[in-house]
Amino acid sequence: MRRALFYLSVVVVMFFFSWTAVAQEVVAESREPALAEQQPPPEKAVLIAVAPTGISQRCAAGLETKTACSFHWRPAMLQSVRFLALQHAMNTPTYNGTLQGPFFRDWFRSVKAYRYSRWSDDDPFIVDYIGHPMMGAVTGRIQVQNDPRGVTLEFGKSKAYWKSRAKALGFSAVYAAQWELGPASETSIGNLGSFEYYSKSAGRLTNGTGMVDLVMTPVGGTAWLIGEDALDRYAITRLERVSDRKLWLLGISVLNPTRSVANMLRFKAPWHRDTRAVGRPR
Numbered sequence: 021m022r023r024a025l026f027y028l029s030v031v032v033v034m035f036f037f038s039w040t041a042v043a044q045e046v047v048a049e050s051r052e053p054a055l056a057e058q059q060p061p062p063e064k065a066v067l068i069a070v071a072p073t074g075i076s077q078r079c080a081a082g083l084e085t086k087t088a089c090s091f092h093w094r095p096a097m098l099q100s101v102r103f104l105a106l107q108h109a110m111n112t113p114t115y116n117g118t119l120q121g122p123f124f125r126d127w128f129r130s131v132k133a134y135r136y137s138r139w140s141d142d143d144p145f146i147v148d149y150i151g152h153p154m155m156g157a158v159t160g161r162i163q164v165q166n167d168p169r170g171v172t173l174e175f176g177k178s179k180a181y182w183k184s185r186a187k188a189l190g191f192s193a194v195y196a197a198q199w200e201l202g203p204a205s206e207t208s209i210g211n212l213g214s215f216e217y218y219s220k221s222a223g224r225l226t227n228g229t230g231m232v233d234l235v236m237t238p239v240g241g242t243a244w245l246i247g248e249d250a251l252d253r254y255a256i257t258r259l260e261r262v263s264d265r266k267l268w269l270l271g272i273s274v275l276n277p278t279r280s281v282a283n284m285l286r287f288k289a290p291w292h293r294d295t296r297a298v299g300r301p302r
Contacts, residue, residue: 074172074295080180089168096166099285100195103158107199108209115210123208130207130214134200134229141230142222148232149240154278156241157248159195160188161282164245171294175249189242196237248276252293260298269299
């Protein structure tokens with residue numbers, strides 16, 4: 021049950037600290053010129069309207085340099101490390117003193133004991149089919165928000181959108197493999213697989229490993245991410261028109277929980293959108 025609560029706690033904890041990001045967003049907005057001052061002269065409005073406004077669209081049209089359209093590796097890695105550190109910090113109580121032995125010996129033994137031929141890892145449904153997809157959606161969103169070629173693309177039928185989310189699937193798959201088997205993983209730090217425990221959900225002894233997490237994290241996570249994209253386009257954009265108050269925007273951010281967490285990992289307000297201005301006084 022502790023592992024089940026962990027994944028849901030990620031969202032709760034990140035929202036608890038979200039007011040730091042909110043404060044930064046408010047300060048940044050107060051330093052920007054008034055929207056009226058940013059409007060182009062009327063005689064230029066037609067020229068500006070025909071030019072792509074989003075970075076992804078400008079990259080596709082060849083209006084940006086190769087450097088401007090290149091993936092932002094450094095912030096993507098920093099955001100991934102922040103999420104990884106948060107996961108391990110909250111997962112530490114389940115490691116049961118396994119940090120005491122020789123690191124490499126215990127890691128390799130755990131990787132060897134991983135059940136690669138078995139699907140289930142005997143975790144509860146909420147962990148395998150809700151928690152891990154949410155984890156995959158957060159890491160996939162990290163890829164999207166650091167990719168100029170995909171960051172301002174909205175849910176739709178365009179080939180560019182689906183190509184972008186395929187990249188997010190790949191990024192999430194690498195993160196999932198690292199989380200399960202890598203040098204900063206549940207097997208290396210938590211030595212998962214090297215010991216058995218009684219699983220109440222499965223009703224038997226288990227070492228807690230199986231292929232389900234390696235598959236559901238990226239695949240289920242990408243499906244979750246795309247679902248949030250669709251919800252954002254067709255529902256959240258309408259709810260944003262109700263009010264620009266921060267508390268209201270924070271409330272509707274729960275409809276895109278993994279996007280909100282990914283935003284806070286880059287110190288943005290949960291309701292931040294790269295495709296539009298949100299929370300500006302009308």
